[in-house]
Amino acid sequence: MTGSVQERTSPAVRRLDPEDAQLALQKLQSVLKRQEVVETLAQRQHEGSDREDLLANLTHRRHEQEIRSIINNLHPADIAFILESLPENERQIVWQQVSDEYDADILLEIEDWARESLIKTMEPADLIAAAANMDADEIADLAPDLPPEVIAEVQKGLTESERAQLLEAMGYPEDSVGAIMDFDMVRVREDVSLEVVLRYLRRLQELPDHTDQIFVVDRDDRLLGTLSLTRMLVSDPETLVSDVMAADYLSLHPLDSDADAANAFERYDLVSAPVVDDYGRLIGRVTIDEVVDVLQEDSQEQE
Template sequence: MPDPQQRAENVPLSIPRRLEPEDAQLALQELQTILKRQDVVESLAQRHESDDKSHQLGGLLHKQHENEIRAIINDLHPADIAFILESLPVQERQVVWQQVSAEHDADVLLEVDDWARESLIESMDHQDLVAATGTMDADEIADLAADLPPDVIAEVQKGLTEGERAQLLEAMGYPEDTVGAIMEFEMVRVREDVSLEVVLRYLRRLQELPDHTDQIFVVDRQDKLQGTLHLTSLLVKDPETLVSSVMLTDYLTLNPLDSDADAAGAFERYDLVSAPVVDDQGRLIGRVTIADVVDVIQEDSQEQALSRAGLQEEDIFAPLSDALRNRAPWLFINLCTASIASLVASRFEGTVSHIVILAFLMSIVAGIGGNSGNQTMTMIIRALAVGRVTGSNAWTLVKRELIVTLLVGLCGGLVAAAFAWAISGSAAIAGVMMAAMVCNMLIGATLGVLIPMLRDKFGKDPAMGSSVLLTFATDSLGFFIFLGLATIFLI
């Protein structure tokens, strides 16, 4: 077996080809087949360890498998390589990672999710990390700084210019989830007193434009932003025209301490491709692009989906101990809340034993209340995420949701009452069923608004464990209301 610390270097890249959405999926299936074959070879080699011929054959097959992995993985886009690595268990992930061309290292480390990046970095030696990180821009190094060993960061800093080092320290100084943490430093600046012809000549001297360049930033000698010049204007206007005559002075700017979620909302609202980032003195210090914003939106969406179930992001192939620490707390809370709901139901044992059909109907009341609350909660969490909920409209939202839920509850309650009457033959049970369902749906809608808003007010993630808390309330109160009404009107 080769040393797992070895890295595949100087592997010739294949001729670029058109990207297909299915490439990564097909490559993953092929790699999984090769890895399974390799497991069989290693198992046989261990059984015949004393047999020199078997050992030699195993070595040849292992080398063949490495070549096959290398040929598949290095023909893919770095984002597809990252997807494949995230989709493999840790041990297989390391095997494939060792065959990735060193030329792809930097791009893959930037594309892969945080939980998978840690295991990749751990398998790389010092020189590999320095080589990969040394090709990155200052803002990209800052993105990986939390996962990189301190000695690697120190050595990479030595190879940076004074300006790049200052940019790196600045980027690392901004809190997570802020514009400063995602902004880029690479952009094009020009003065307002030059002609468009001068700007065009300047651009032609560049090797390439920064990614997602749709506008050029016009600054003065103190780097204070004066306006923006869109590339479309640069291309169609008279080359002799001065920049000051065609630049836009009405533009959106971001502050490095703004929330990245607010920035994402601005991009969505104004259909932006890029936006300048200025400090409190109005100096241009960076820019945010649509690529950065898409990453923010995707991460927020994933975190929100996990938070509603009380989970944090984890490696799906993580050790059992890590998975237990992530999942057990809220499951334990859910167990406690379910026990309370059962305790509430047990207090009405006499009622249920007297009218057995109630045992079958009460789960409907609890379930509908939970579903109604979850619909409301999903809308409120989304509205909070984009900043549409404020203290002044909170009560209006509560009233609106109560009215909508009441109307839906009355319609659904009639259906539930008809069902209860059909299986029980009792109009009284049908009436209790309808009243309990409407009441529990109203409770679910109210809590669906209040739980995320209160958590947000106290600086907590509004989605974290919200569905667990809602289910507890609608189950417990649903049983209490339904069986309580049954006790009062049916016994």
């Protein structure tokens, strides 16, 4: 998607590019092809000399090395795309070479049908390690595909509130808002100044993905309003939250349909929306990346 000219002007910068993934896929297919030839040769020379076995082994290892260097430079979403594009046996060969640190992202990113085949070949210990990098709502998405002993082990590593979130997330029907919401919410009180909020945010070290607004709640966790990051950035730090928070916002109910939520995101151009229960209490949020997936699935169903 980026031209080569741009890469010349600032060579240090790695840009995300789906075309890179396409190119990497072609390179991988060529390595896999070469490896297949080596294997065929090795099988034919059933009575091969030790030297030939050694050579075949070396070549095999060089190919693995090549696969690793192609794939582990990519964004996890690109690796997921590549794994989806390969036939089952080649997918397994490549998946063996993917760095462990990407396991969680890829399992969450990849299509359901391909995910099953990845999980099937993973050691329980690796699955547990991958799940340890996930949020409760992400574990809930994956849970139906995980072996019971892995889920049991993963649960042990959760805090009480994470365990409650996991149970909550698993309790909602498939096409509901509850099934696509996450629990990554930043909450503040309405009677503090923006300066206090800014100091609080700085202590968090990291904000959840797709945080375009934080939520203003009372002491019973009832949602009072939303405070957009951009509003916060341009306002005087002395201002009180209650003076700059938005009172007109869309809120979702966990049992709303995900298609209705997508419709609302589209109509009001939203990046995120709070999810509240029957008592007006904030229980989660939905973000645009989940909504885009809902839209894509709907359009694929129509194909």
